[in-house]
Amino acid sequence: MPLKAVIHEKFGDGIMSAIDFTLDVEKEADPNGDRVKIIMSGKFLPYKKW
Numbered sequence: 085m086p087l088k089a090v091i092h093e094k095f096g097d098g099i100m101s102a103i104d105f106t107l108d109v110e111k112e113a114d115p116n117g118d119r120v121k122i123i124m125s126g127k128f129l130p131y132k133k134w
Contacts, residue, residue, distance in 0.1 A: 091128070098130035 091100055105126040112119040 100126035
């Protein structure tokens with residue numbers, strides 16, 4: 085499912101801001117092989133109606 089669709093479902097109509105945005109990449113140990121964990125954090129901006 086695209087991230088935009090998930091954001092719309094959980095927050096309503098709007099976008100995640102890329103102006104105040106952080107991205108972290110972490111390593112998670114796993115017995116079947118290490119895993120990559122990506123954490124994105126951005127402010128939700130609802131669409132404005134004109």
